[in-house]
Amino acid sequence: MKKIKSLDLLNELQEDVKRMIEAGDFFKSAPPVKLSYQSHPEKWSVVQTIEHMNAYLRHYLPVMEKATAFKSKEVSAWFQPGFLGNYFTKSMRPTNVYEVKNKMRAMKSYSFPNSLNVEHVLQEFVELNERFVNIIELAKSRDINSIKIPITISRFIKLKLGDMIRFLVAHQQRHMVQARNTLHAMGIATDKFPVILQAAAL
DSSP, rough: OOOHHHHHHHHHHHHHHHHHHHHHHHHHHHHHHHOOOOSSSSSOOHHHHHHHHHHHHHHHHHHHHTSSSSSSSSOOSOOOOOHHHHHHHHHOOSSOOOOOOOOOOOOOOOOOOOOOOOHHHHHHHHHHHHHHHHHHHHTTOOOTTTTTEEEEEEEEEEEEEEHHHHHHHHHHHHHHHHHHHHHHHHTTOTTSSSSSSOOSOO
16 A cells, blocks of 8 residues: 555545535535435435444544544655555545445444435535645644544544544445435436536545
8 A cells, every 4th residue: 555645635635625615614505305315225325325424423423533632743745555554534525515325224223314404404504614624634634544443333443533533424425425426316406516526535
C-alpha cells in the first residue's frame, strides 16, 4: 500500500464530507413522504438510509474528537494506510456513482424502523457532518498514523485515524448512492444532486 501525503488526503476527505452536507440539503427539498417510501419491505427508505449514516457518526465522532483533543508532538507528512483500514475502506466504497455492487447486511443495531422524523434526521445529518469537517481540520495537525480508533464490532481492533476517516467517508458515499437511487426510482429528478464520489479518489 503506497504512502499518501497526509494533507492532500485530509483535504480530499474534507471536500467529500462537504459534499455530504450538500446532499443532505438536497434531500431537504424533497417531499418528506417520498423520503419515507420503501419500494420493498426489506429495502430501506431514504430516511432510514440517512439515519443509518447518522448512527455511525454518532458513535465515531465523539471517539475521534476525544482522540484528537490534544495536538500531536509530531505530525507525519505522509500517511501509510493500514492493511485492515485499507481493506475495510475499499470494500465499503462504491466503485461508481450509479450503483453499489457488493451488497452488505447492516448490523441490527444500525437498522431503523420507517417511523422516523424526516426533518430531524436530515438536520442531524447535516450537523453531524459539519462536526466531521471540523474533526478532519483538527486531524491536519495530528499524527493520523499513530492515533488509533477502535471499531464498532470489536474494541480490540483499532484503525489508524487516517483510515477511520477514510472508512467513514466511504461508508457515507456508499449509502448516499443508495439514497439517491431510491429517490430517483420514485421519479424525483436528481440531476442537481451533488457529485459525492470522485472519479479517482486517493
